[in-house]
Amino acid sequence: MLGRLYRLFAVLLCFTTLDTVAQSAGDRPVYTSEWGHLYRTENNKMDLLGIFPTEAPVYVLDSTKTQYKVQVSNGDIGFIMKQPLQRAMFGKRSAGEPTQYFYRGTQGSQCPHFFVQVSELRVRKAPDVSSTAVRRARLNELVCIDYFPLYTDGWVYVGDHFHERPEFIQAKFLGAELTYDKVLKEYLKVKGKDQKQEILWVGRLREIAWTDDKKLKQALTFWKESFENAGLQDPKVDIDFELYLADRFQVRPAFDVVEKQVTSLRMHFDWKGLLLYDGKITESQMKQLQMQKVSVIPDMPECGWEPVYYYRSDNNIVAFEENVKGKVFGSVYQVTLSNELALWMGEERIDMNYDEKEFVKHFGHLVSTDWIGPPHVYRIPDGDAGLFMITFENGKAVRYECMFYC
Incomplete structure (x- = not known):
């Protein structure tokens, strides 16, 4: 009996109607249970501000007998028809949700999304063209949306869910996914004309x-x-x-061949004359290099990397982790290359003076890079689970990092 009462209480908590109590500043949003329209004024269904999908986050400001007054993710304030409002999201859709605004991918299971239609689009901190640009979105970038304005020059919120790192894009720059062939066709139409x-x-x-x-x-x-x-x-x-x-x-081999070639390079570090190989680095070597032992590194990603402790200096980090047999071993996580700290790849000694074009000459067939994203950053596969990354600035090698896929 008590179990049934508890479950009933939980259901009532999740599907509150919030008839009389407005949400306070700083509250988490609640979520719609159906898609619908945001109306500019009370009880006027002809004056549309925008449209929202199922489980859109809203902040309830007030209520009437038939409507809620709410604020949506881009800051618009208006009225929605009353419906059960949820305290959590369950990944559901309601009948008739319009795909022209809330496309969820070919499998129908992604977030409602659009794609950026222009190059180097400024993403703003607030929904205003005079607001600070926090980054530039790349062409064809997928952005999840939970509200779409139906008026000229409206903004869409594309930042994190709880607005701790807000980002906004004007809706007019969003549309369907572009393909290379589509863009090529448009280019050839105007080429020479x-x-x-x-x-x-x-x-x-x-x-x-x-x-x-x-x-x-x-x-x-x-x-x-x-x-x-x-x-x-x-x-x-x-x-x-x-x-x-x-x-x-064009001459990149198959992935399994790349793995074999990377392994054959026997990548290791020459650090003030010490030769360090991942998995064989010892604490005594770190002490010899005058590295400081620490227990926590701020902002260290957790996926696939579970260090027991670290040794670090100003620009270098070596992590010690425990393998399945209980043995602790060290791996270089991040280093700044210098005259005294170099990465060896086969016969190539990569230090602060190593030329980027030489790197591409020797290893270009093994690496991947994206010069529209972070240019001059080269990624080398580390098995199926991670990457080695080497960064160049002004044509010279500056940094080595490793990472694991999240």
Whole structure:
């Protein structure tokens, strides 16, 4: 009997109607149980502000007999029809939810989302063009949405769920997913006919091609041709280096062959004359290098990396973790390369003076990189679970890191 009463109480808690109590500032949102429209004024269904999906987060400000006054994720305030409001999300949809606004992917199981339609779109801290730009969204970036404005120049919230790191994009820059072939078709339509549009579309073509090695060389060749014909230069793009990278990607072997070749390089570190190999690093070596033992590293990702403790200096971190047999061993997590600290890959000694083009010459067929995201960062597979990352700045190697997939 007590169990049945407890379950009934839980249901009532989750599906409260909040008839008389408005939410206080700082409260977590509640969630709609059905999709619907946000109306600008009370009891006026002709004056639409926007549309929201099932389980949209809302903040209840007030209520009437038939409607709630709410604030939605982008800051719009209006009225919605009364419905059960949930304290948690359950990943459900309600009947008739319009896919033109709330597409959930080919499997119907993703968050409602759109894709960014333009290059280097500024993502703002607040829904205002004068607000600080916190980052730039890349072309075709998927953004989850929980409310879509139905008026000109409305904003969509694309930040974290609880608005601790707010981000906003204007809705007019969002649309259906782009493909390389779609962008190529638009580029070829204007090539040689409309120079302004040609430069715009070839920029998008280059950007989307950086996600597809097979298309990259063609897109970069078009980019170089269009910019040269227009007599333009882009100081942010070293197109000849990018084409060199694209050539190296054409000879990339299958993944299992890449793994074998990476293993054969016997990657290790030369640190003030000490040769350090992951899995064989000892505490005495860290003390010899005058590293400080610590128990916690702030912001260390937890996925797949469970150190027992660390040794660190200003720019370097070595983590000691326990394997399945209870043996503790050390692995380099992050180092800043210098004259005294170098990474060996086969016969190549990579220190602060090592040239980026030499790296691409020797290892370009083994690496992946994305010069639209963080340029000059090269990723080398570490089995199925992780990556080694080597970063170059101003043409020279500066940093090594490892990471595991979350």
